[in-house]
Amino acid sequence: MQQAAIMVAGVRRPARRSLVDGKAFPYLLILPALALEALLILYPIVRGSLVSLDPGDGTYGFDNYSLMFADPDFWRMLMHTLTYTVSVDVIILIVALAVALLMNWDFPGRGAVRSILTVPWAIPDVPVAITFVMMFDPTFGVFNRLARMLPWIDHNQSWLLDPNLAMAAVILVTVWKGFPFYSLVLLAALQNVPDELYDAARVDGAGVFGQFLHVTLPGIRDTIALLAVLAFIFSTQQFTLIWLITGGGPVDATTTLAPAIYMQAFRFFNFGYAGAFAVIGFLISAVATLAFVVVQQRLAREP
Amino acid sequence: MPKQPRIDRVNSASTSAGLSRRGFMAATAALAAGAALPIASRRSFAADRIKLKVMSWEQFQPGEKDGWNALFDKFNQSQSKYQVEWTGWPVAQYEANVVIQAQAGGIDADVLMALPDLAAQMIRKYKNVEPLDSLVSELGITPSGGHAYLRQDGKLYGLSAIDVNFALVYNKKLFADAGLKPATTADEWVDTTAKLTKRPDQFGIALINTIADGGEWWFQLQNFCLPYDGMWAQGKTPLANSPETVKGLELWKKLYDAGAPQGTAEGGVMKLTADGRVAQAFGVNPTIVVLKATNPAIYPNLLSAAPPWESKRSLDRIHPLMALKTSKNVDGAMEFIKFAMQPDVMADLMEANSYVIPPYDLASKSEKFKAYLADKPWISGYNEAKQVSPIDVMGDFAFVDDQFGRIIMQNLQSALQPGGKSVKEAMDGAQRQLEALAKRL
Numbered sequence: 001m002q003q004a005a006i007m008v009a010g011v012r013r014p015a016r017r018s019l020v021d022g023k024a025f026p027y028l029l030i031l032p033a034l035a036l037e038a039l040l041i042l043y044p045i046v047r048g049s050l051v052s053l054d055p056g057d058g059t060y061g062f063d064n065y066s067l068m069f070a071d072p073d074f075w076r077m078l079m080h081t082l083t084y085t086v087s088v089d090v091i092i093l094i095v096a097l098a099v100a101l102l103m104n105w106d107f108p109g110r111g112a113v114r115s116i117l118t119v120p121w122a123i124p125d126v127p128v129a130i131t132f133v134m135m136f137d138p139t140f141g142v143f144n145r146l147a148r149m150l151p152w153i154d155h156n157q158s159w160l161l162d163p164n165l166a167m168a169a170v171i172l173v174t175v176w177k178g179f180p181f182y183s184l185v186l187l188a189a190l191q192n193v194p195d196e197l198y199d200a201a202r203v204d205g206a207g208v209f210g211q212f213l214h215v216t217l218p219g220i221r222d223t224i225a226l227l228a229v230l231a232f233i234f235s236t237q238q239f240t241l242i243w244l245i246t247g248g249g250p251v252d253a254t255t256t257l258a259p260a261i262y263m264q265a266f267r268f269f270n271f272g273y274a275g276a277f278a279v280i281g282f283l284i285s286a287v288a289t290l291a292f293v294v295v296q297q298r299l300a301r302e303p
Numbered sequence: 304m305p306k307q308p309r310i311d312r313v314n315s316a317s318t319s320a321g322l323s324r325r326g327f328m329a330a331t332a333a334l335a336a337g338a339a340l341p342i343a344s345r346r347s348f349a350a351d352r353i354k355l356k357v358m359s360w361e362q363f364q365p366g367e368k369d370g371w372n373a374l375f376d377k378f379n380q381s382q383s384k385y386q387v388e389w390t391g392w393p394v395a396q397y398e399a400n401v402v403i404q405a406q407a408g409g410i411d412a413d414v415l416m417a418l419p420d421l422a423a424q425m426i427r428k429y430k431n432v433e434p435l436d437s438l439v440s441e442l443g444i445t446p447s448g449g450h451a452y453l454r455q456d457g458k459l460y461g462l463s464a465i466d467v468n469f470a471l472v473y474n475k476k477l478f479a480d481a482g483l484k485p486a487t488t489a490d491e492w493v494d495t496t497a498k499l500t501k502r503p504d505q506f507g508i509a510l511i512n513t514i515a516d517g518g519e520w521w522f523q524l525q526n527f528c529l530p531y532d533g534m535w536a537q538g539k540t541p542l543a544n545s546p547e548t549v550k551g552l553e554l555w556k557k558l559y560d561a562g563a564p565q566g567t568a569e570g571g572v573m574k575l576t577a578d579g580r581v582a583q584a585f586g587v588n589p590t591i592v593v594l595k596a597t598n599p600a601i602y603p604n605l606l607s608a609a610p611p612w613e614s615k616r617s618l619d620r621i622h623p624l625m626a627l628k629t630s631k632n633v634d635g636a637m638e639f640i641k642f643a644m645q646p647d648v649m650a651d652l653m654e655a656n657s658y659v660i661p662p663y664d665l666a667s668k669s670e671k672f673k674a675y676l677a678d679k680p681w682i683s684g685y686n687e688a689k690q691v692s693p694i695d696v697m698g699d700f701a702f703v704d705d706q707f708g709r710i711i712m713q714n715l716q717s718a719l720q721p722g723g724k725s726v727k728e729a730m731d732g733a734q735r736q737l738e739a740l741a742k743r744l
Binding site for chain 1: 402403406502503513514515516517564567568570571703705706712713714716717720
């Protein structure tokens with residue numbers, strides 16, 4: 001009996017070892033995550049792509065794409081998307097980096113200031129949008145009160161009625177709402193830059209700007225690259241703030257991809273056409289992610 | 304010895320030696336059975352009833368759901384065959400979800416409450432609703448003129464559950480202070496609006512004008528084809544740049560320039576009006592209810608006047624109850640609609656929900672409703688307005704009302720910019736986009 005047990009154990013042990021220690025084990029571990037990804041991400045992408053090929057009569061073809069590429073509204077919307085996305089991306093990173101650098105300094109009350117700075121990020125989009133709409137009101141809004149203090153402004157601005165100002169307004173709100181997240185991530189990265197590097201730089205005669213350029217920036221460039229991609233993807237997908245603040249207007253000056261998809265699908269019931277827009281949005285995000293991977297690999301190869 | 308009744312045995316056991324475990328169990332079981340029987344019989348009674356689903360947004364509407372719930376309760380108590388219950392979504396998601404179900408082959412309900420353009424789609428596009436002429440005959444009622452758009456080939460497919468129409472709501476105190484009377488012509492309207500405006504303290508008129516409030520803006524702006532007897536479209540032909548429509552929109556722009564709170568969101572405009580800082584609004588009758596709820600002190604100052612143009616035509620939005628053909632209980636659906644339309648039931652609903660436009664001449668059939676209306680001096684302007692349904696002015700674009708409105712508003716905005724296009728040029732642009740849309744209808 002004992003012998004039999006030893007034999008069984010002896011037979012089973014290598015099999016268990018091959019499962020646990022073998023090459024298949026990592027794949028088994030990620031299988032649940034992959035299955036969820038396939039179900040919740042991949043399947044909707046495939047279904048969405050198929051919907052984009054249906055012009056509404058149950059057949060498949062490229063009619064929606066032909067219509068989309070011939071539609072001047074689509075190209076204008078794409079330009080608005082790029083304007084909004086690139087502006088948010090650049091401004092939010094500059095603001096976030098500036099704030100992170102300030103927060104990295106040692107000063108009394110730093111903890112409290114850090115906590116306060118996260119407030120915009122913690123407030124839900126809807127109250128933020130409603131509050132800013134009131135602040136932008138041409139007659140009663142606080143922005144005009146502030147603007148009128150400037151000597152060269154002698155009349156109230158119609159912030160959300162002027163196409164250029166409206167785009168600037170939604171960019172401003174998006175940056176205000178989002179910068180704390182980027183600041184916190186950059187702050188964490190800044191704290192990982194070794195102090196010895198700054199000491200060495202100072203010994204080599206580097207000033208504050210020199211230290212920033214040759215120590216700080218190279219030390220956090222991977223984080224900046226990741227945040228740039230995240231900011232790009234998040235702002236490509238931004239819907240709530242734009243929709244609630246401007247509704248995509250005036251005219252269509254702030255209609256980016258996400259509001260355009262929503263309008264086509266759920267206001268105009270052109271699901272196929274909305275699907276074609278969504279595929280373009282997916283491709284834009286995919287290209288951004290790919291670019292990030294390439295940049296990250298290049299940076300990793302650099303000494 | 305004859306057997307003692309069981310209850311005595313339980314009693315003797317309890318009196319002689321306290322309640323035994325077995326006795327306690329028996330008593331508990333008897334009590335539980337006694338308590339459960341009526342519940343079970345009620346449940347089986349309810350389960351025996353046929354469930355009727357009413358698809359609507361009203362169950363989510365503050366100030367209205369209680370009136371509708373009371374009507375449901377009355378129906379459920381009135382007979383033993385059917386039991387009515389709600390299904391649906393809040394109004395913002397309602398139309399999209401109903402259309403998706405209709406496109407998928409069937410709406411999961413027996414009775415449908417519909418917004419006007421949705422009702423038109425059900426009748427003309429999906430053809431999935433039953434005629435209600437037999438109910439009208441049985442009830443002996445004559446549906447109001449606004450029901451015209453619910454007719455097809457001589458048959459009536461819906462009866463109004465909620466009816467709202469547009470008129471000029473005005474603050475009589477602000478008018479009296481300025482020595483003015485409500486306008487009766489378009490030119491007078493612009494003039495009084497300008498005279499009643501003292502920016503930023505007071506505005507002559509509440510006009511929704513931001514595309515972020517696009518739904519509300521179009522709701523109001525859609526009327527502005529009517530001052531000069533225009534239409535937005537006829538069949539598949541858009542008429543956005545027709546002289547009548549352009550003149551109507553030029554009137555809107557003159558009012559906007561003369562005295563609207565420009566760029567202010569709808570919530571802000573309503574608050575200003577409720578605070579007595581806006582002299583007039585072109586709105587539906589529930590506007591007064593909302594203003595009263597926001598600021599009760601404003602209510603005595605509110606009156607209405609007919610639309611200030613010769614025809615006095617304004618949009619009338621009937622939200623009908625419809626019996627769905629796809630229902631397994633069409634008779635039940637008819638039964639419910641018939642019940643809701645009974646004069647006393649309808650009068651109670653209208654009073655509970657502060658509705659003022661009945662589906663038929665209810666005042667002649669219900670003393671209660673007559674008395675209720677007598678207490679509403681502000682309805683005279685609404686009663687003077689001549690009813691036109693949105694479907695009558697939208698042609699085949701009624702099915703893409705939202706998209707049509709968006710195109711009009713976006714182009715009109717380009718005429719509102721300083722140094723921007725003229726209204727005619729803006730509407731020429733809209734016309735081109737609408738013609739492209741017509742090809743996809």
